[in-house]
Structures are given as structure tokens and as C-alpha cells.
Amino acid sequence: MEIKVFLYGAFKKLAESPTFDYRVEEGTTVGELMDLLKLPDPVYRMALVNNIRVPESAVLKPGDQVHLFQPIGGG
Amino acid sequence: MEMDLTLAEMIAAAGKPVSVSGGGEYTGIDLRGVRRIAGESGKTPREVEIAALRQGIIPLRYYRNIASLGLDGQARLLSSTAAVVGAGGLGGLIIELLARIGVGRLILIDGDSFTEDNLNRQLLCREGDIGRKKIERAVERVAEVNSAVEVTARPVFLTAENAAELLAGAGVVIDALDRIGVRILLEEAANRLSIPLVHGAIGGFMGQVAVVFPGEETLSSSIYRGEGDQASRGIEAVLGTPTITPAVVASLEAMEAVKILLGRGTPLENELLYLDLESAEFSRIGLKGGGDGD
Structure with a gap:
């Protein structure tokens, strides 16, 4: 199935374009997608799927729009 | 009420024409004027500034804000x-x-x-x-x-x-x-x-x-x-x-x-x-x- 991926910040350099269509197998989770895309540092990565913050255990569906970025909390 | 009238009069008296580079002028009140009126009226400088803005007299310190904020916007921020x-x-x-x-x-x-x-x-x-x-x-x-x-x-x-x-x-x-x-x-x-x-x-x-x-x-x-x-x-x-x-x-x-x-x-x-x-x-x-x- 196909999903759409949007990369932000440091993740942008992991692909040729920060926005692209991506083919994954049915049942792939957000965490598995992050690993497939080789997002560094599993502690500091997060996903919005269709604008909703989801845990890495969330299962992707066809056509999902997946925004991937790093959580920020400093001041 | 009489106190407010007095404050308005004090502010009006302290208002001075200020010329703007590039032409034109506005009626403004400077920092010293605000402080003096606050001292004499028992109001805080903030209250004096709000009252001045309500009278169309611009505290000089906010002059460069006014075209974007407006007199009312500046007064609202101060409030x-x-x-x-x-x-x-x-x-x-x-x-x-x-x-x-x-x-x-x-x-x-x-x-x-x-x-x-x-x-x-x-x-x-x-x-x-x-x-x-x-x-x-x-x-x-x-x-x-x-x-x-x-x-x-x-x-x-x-x-x-x-x-x-x-x-x-x-x-x-x-x-x-x-x-x-x-x-x-x-x-x-x-x-x-x-x-x-x-x-x-x-x-x-x-x-x-x-x-x-x-x-x-x-x-x-x-x-x-x-x-x-x-x-x-x-x-x-x-x-x-x-x-x-x-x-x-x-x-x-x-x-x-x-x-x-x-x-x-x-x-x-x-x-x-x-x-x-x-x-x-x-x-x-x-x-x-x-x-x-x-």
C-alpha cells in the first residue's frame, strides 16, 4: 500500500525530497516505517498521522499522511 | 470624576507637537511628562499613558507602534x-x-x-x-x-x-x-x-x-x-x-x-x-x- 511521508528538520536529509510517496506492506506500524526510513535516535522521534499524534505502535493505512519530526522541549 | 477631568487637563497641557522626520507632526507626551503627571495625580504611569492615548496624545515611547497598533490597540495592550x-x-x-x-x-x-x-x-x-x-x-x-x-x-x-x-x-x-x-x-x-x-x-x-x-x-x-x-x-x-x-x-x-x-x-x-x-x-x-x- 502507498502512504505519503513528510520529513522535517534533521530528518529531511534522509531522503532526496522531504515529501514523497512511499510503499509499505499492509500492517506496517509507524515505528517500523521510522526504522525503514532510518530515522536516527529512537528516543527523539515522533509522528503525526493525518494530523493526529500517534504512538509508534499505530498501524498504517493506505493513503495515510505521515509527518515525521523530532520532539522539541527546550527553552 | 473631577479627578479624571484634572488628569485629562494635565495631559492636554503636557501634550506637545512632535515633528516627524520626513514631514508632519503629532501631539505627544514624553517620559518626563508622564512621570510628572503620575506623581501629581496619584495615578500610575501606565494609567497616565492609557488616559493620554484615549485623548489622542501619544506617549513618545510608543509612537513607532501606533501606525500598526492604533491608539486603541496600544491602550488595550497597556490595559x-x-x-x-x-x-x-x-x-x-x-x-x-x-x-x-x-x-x-x-x-x-x-x-x-x-x-x-x-x-x-x-x-x-x-x-x-x-x-x-x-x-x-x-x-x-x-x-x-x-x-x-x-x-x-x-x-x-x-x-x-x-x-x-x-x-x-x-x-x-x-x-x-x-x-x-x-x-x-x-x-x-x-x-x-x-x-x-x-x-x-x-x-x-x-x-x-x-x-x-x-x-x-x-x-x-x-x-x-x-x-x-x-x-x-x-x-x-x-x-x-x-x-x-x-x-x-x-x-x-x-x-x-x-x-x-x-x-x-x-x-x-x-x-x-x-x-x-x-x-x-x-x-x-x-x-x-x-x-x-x-
Whole structure:
């Protein structure tokens, strides 16, 4: 199935374009997608799927729009 | 009433034509005039400035604001209260901007003291301030740049127990904290008090800004969902908090706060503004709350 991926910040350099269509197998989770895309540092990565913050255990569906970025909390 | 008439007369008498470079003039009142009238009338300088603006007489210090804010907008800001929670990298800059634009009352909250590694980014921190309470220096700085601003200084850390009392009376609450857990606590408190919250955070040369209106849980249900015991940190734990990033994020937070106080513009509601300064990219990402559990 196909999903759409949007990369932000440091993740942008992991692909040729920060926005692209991506083919994954049915049942792939957000965490598995992050690993497939080789997002560094599993502690500091997060996903919005269709604008909703989801845990890495969330299962992707066809056509999902997946925004991937790093959580920020400093001041 | 007679007192008010007297104040109006004093202000009118103190109003002087001020010529503008490039031609034209306006009727203004200078800092000395405001202070003198405050002393003689028993009003605060802030009250004198508001009264002057209502009479169409512009305190010179705000002249460069007026074309954008209007006399009424400037007076409304001077009548407003903002609470800034945190007086570090973000907070110091936000406090500076709010004082200069003339937000009339500031509630400043931070229990921390300056350390040497604050010098890279914290406007309030000078070499001689190491070891001093941040709030003590914040009070001093506001008095230096705009003595009409009335400050309530609270040199304590925000907790679930003290939050409602600390934030009461604010028209907007500004998140200038540095830990995810306490930001979520602040959102809960602002929600309980029905006060809009402006959120901002930095990590490396990246930052983010969002606005949370009462009833929304943008931080706890969306941006920081699943994060967030009190000590939790984001990517700044790896990338640090370098110079420059806080100035950009603080400016955006101050602007969102002013928009809320004046009820103008389009707030960053249900959106995350994600900044990547190395690529000079600002991205707005839509946010929907909740979802159907994990």
C-alpha cells in the first residue's frame, strides 16, 4: 500500500525530497516505517498521522499522511 | 470624576507637537511628562499613558507602534495582563518584547537562578548576574526599558498546587519553560482558568510555536502526547539550546500573545509551526486532538 511521508528538520536529509510517496506492506506500524526510513535516535522521534499524534505502535493505512519530526522541549 | 477631568487637563497641557522626520507632526507626551503627571495625580504611569492615548496624545515611547497598533490597540495592550512562565532563553526575550510593546501588566514566574551556561542565549543574563535570581533581574530589566509596566514577580517554580494562584488575572499565558512535563501542567492550569496559552520550545536550530485556546489540549493530546513526565526533554537533550533559536521563537510567541490580547490576526490554533532555521524553513502542520487511544 502507498502512504505519503513528510520529513522535517534533521530528518529531511534522509531522503532526496522531504515529501514523497512511499510503499509499505499492509500492517506496517509507524515505528517500523521510522526504522525503514532510518530515522536516527529512537528516543527523539515522533509522528503525526493525518494530523493526529500517534504512538509508534499505530498501524498504517493506505493513503495515510505521515509527518515525521523530532520532539522539541527546550527553552 | 473631577479627578479624571484634572488628569485629562494635565495631559492636554503636557501634550506637545512632535515633528516627524520626513514631514508632519503629532501631539505627544514624553517620559518626563508622564512621570510628572503620575506623581501629581496619584495615578500610575501606565494609567497616565492609557488616559493620554484615549485623548489622542501619544506617549513618545510608543509612537513607532501606533501606525500598526492604533491608539486603541496600544491602550488595550497597556490595559492587558500577560503571564510569562520561565525567564530563561525564551522568557527573557519575551519579557523584553512585551515590555517594549507596552503590555501593561506582566506576571513573571521562575524560581531559577542564572548559571554561566545561560550567557549564550538568555538576554537577561549578563556576566555579573551569575547566581542571581532570574526574576530579580527580569524586574530590573522591565523597569529599565519601560517603567510604566507593572510587574508581579513570582520567584518560584510552577507546580500543580500553585499554578492557579500564580496565573490568575492573566489575559494570556506564555509558555517559556524548558521541560515537557511542566509545559503539560501549564496547559492544564491555563485550561482550568480559561486563559489562552502560547506555547514555544527550542532544540538546536529548530523550534516550534503553537497556540492553545481554552478547551483544547494541543500539548497533552497532540504535540507531547505520550511524552512528558516532569523531567522529560526533547531533542534539545542532544542538540543543546544554541544562540539565535530562542530569539526567533520568542518573537513569534510574543506576537501570538499580542494578537490574542488585541483579538486581531490569525492565531496558530490547531497547528504546529515547526521552524528549521538551518534550512530557513517554517512549516505549519495541522493538528487534531486525541485519536482513538493507543
